[in-house]
Amino acid sequence: ATHNLLLVPGDGIGPEVMGEVKKLIAYMNANGMGRFETEEAMCGGCAIDAHGVPITDADMERAKATDAILFGAAGGPKWDKVAYEIRPEAGILRLRKDLQLYANLRPAVCFPALAASSSLKPEVVEGLDIMILRELTGGVYFGEPKTITDLGNGQKRAIDTQIYDTYEIERIGRVAFELARKRRNKVTSMEKRNVMKTGVLWNEVMTALHKREYSDVEFEHQLADSGGMQLVRWPKQFDVIVCDNLFGDMLSDIAAMLTGSLGMLPSASLGEINPKTKKRHAMYEPVHGSAPDIAGKGLANPIAMIASFGMALRYSFDALKEADLIDAAIANVLASGLRTADIKGDGKAASTSEMGDAIIAEFGKL
Ligand code: NAI
Ligand code: MG
Numbered sequence: 001a002t003h004n005l006l007l008v009p010g011d012g013i014g015p016e017v018m019g020e021v022k023k024l025i026a027y028m029n030a031n032g033m034g035r036f037e038t039e040e041a042m043c044g045g046c047a048i049d050a051h052g053v054p055i056t057d058a059d060m061e062r063a064k065a066t067d068a069i070l071f072g073a074a075g076g077p078k079w080d081k082v083a084y085e086i087r088p089e090a091g092i093l094r095l096r097k098d099l100q101l102y103a104n105l106r107p108a109v110c111f112p113a114l115a116a117s118s119s120l121k122p123e124v125v126e127g128l129d130i131m132i133l134r135e136l137t138g139g140v141y142f143g144e145p146k147t148i149t150d151l152g153n154g155q156k157r158a159i160d161t162q163i164y165d166t167y168e169i170e171r172i173g174r175v176a177f178e179l180a181r182k183r184r185n186k187v188t189s190m191e192k193r194n195v196m197k198t199g200v201l202w203n204e205v206m207t208a209l210h211k212r213e214y215s216d217v218e219f220e221h222q223l224a225d226s227g228g229m230q231l232v233r234w235p236k237q238f239d240v241i242v243c244d245n246l247f248g249d250m251l252s253d254i255a256a257m258l259t260g261s262l263g264m265l266p267s268a269s270l271g272e273i274n275p276k277t278k279k280r281h282a283m284y285e286p287v288h289g290s291a292p293d294i295a296g297k298g299l300a301n302p303i304a305m306i307a308s309f310g311m312a313l314r315y316s317f318d319a320l321k322e323a324d325l326i327d328a329a330i331a332n333v334l335a336s337g338l339r340t341a342d343i344k345g346d347g348k349a350a351s352t353s354e355m356g357d358a359i360i361a362e363f364g365k366l
Pocket of ligand 2: 249250253
């Protein structure tokens with residue numbers, strides 16, 4: 001089958017790291033490892049410059065029709081003064097919202113070669129491989145009312161509202177259990193049912209879903225605060241952690257830092273099945289931004305972008321073997337000692353394309 005990919009390089013280092021994925025895709029096409037057809041679209045500052053909006057309706061239509069979107073990064077100081085509605089981030093937010101990408105997957109994997117540079121003890125993180133699953137389209141970031149009111153006595157009142165409906169909890173729960181079945185078969189659900197009604201419902205719905213459809217998966221609840229503590233104390237006890245938008249935002253950033261540099265972290269955001277492609281709407285992107293401080297210098301680490309493509313192979317194209325090979329190639333290249341500047345102590349660092357080429361060469365050998 002042909003795999004359709006919409007490449008959205010974006011701004012800053014986005015096009016540089018995307019360039020390494022393009023080489024990898026060309027290599028796979030040339031060697032009969034899948035048939036990838038790619039198209040490109042603009043999002044972020046580049047689209048503002050070209051069209052006056054962070055993403056055009058035409059590119060949104062292509063995003064809706066493709067099998068998977070690969071996104072680089074958007075934004076930068078050049079566009080800091082544009083109107084709020086058309087700022088570069090508005091393009092990413094529109095992609096997430098219009099495609100209803102409600103499930104955000106953030107793996108935290110510690111490559112053995114980098115265990116010594118983690119902020120935790122090497123034995124705590126060595127071999128770590130967990131998945132934080134964050135609900136991305138609901139909860140307190142979106143709930144209404146969302147207001148600041150002047151109370152007139154020198155006081156103001158700020159209100160944010162957390163709302164979750166059964167269907168929103170159930171659909172993220174399904175993703176969690178299905179992920180776990182392909183991993184180490186364990187799900188930990190985190191909420192604060194002791195003080196929040198959304199936590200009570202979250203707990204209820206997850207428990208019922210587990211009992212009804214996924215009783216083969218090991219399942220536990222933890223309160224999100226002590227869960228956060230456990231995540232730093234002994235992260236290897238977890239496999240898949242599922243939580244709401246706010247807790248997931250915090251816990252995934254904490255988990256990320258267990259494993260090292262921003263330049264290493266991939267992510268995926270999945271939505272409902274697209275009737276046109278029969279696959280879930282999906283966007284894959286590095287966690288990092290456009291890194292204006294190093295853009296244009298060939299210094300960016302392409303690993304987060306390449307690993308994001310690996311997630312596309314795994315979750316959109318069911319190419320598990322190739323996805324495993326990409327992960328192994330990255331691990332081997334790191335073990336050989338090759339490092340970009342962001343993960344290097346001292347000594348000569350590899351450039352973006354030296355790192356990309358080394359990973360592709362290793363991938364070809366495996
Ligand atoms: P950033 O992630 O771009 O950079 C933070 C630091 O990490 C910088 O020192 C940068 O050089 C370094 N870094 C990031 N990725 C790297 C890589 N692949 N290799 C080596 N070093 C890397 O975050 P920052 O500086 O807060 O934001 C810069 C711009 O990116 C802003 O305009 C921001 O709005 C945008 N941004 C976009 C995101 C997206 O497109 N999803 C996410 C985060 C920020
Ligand atoms: Mg965050």
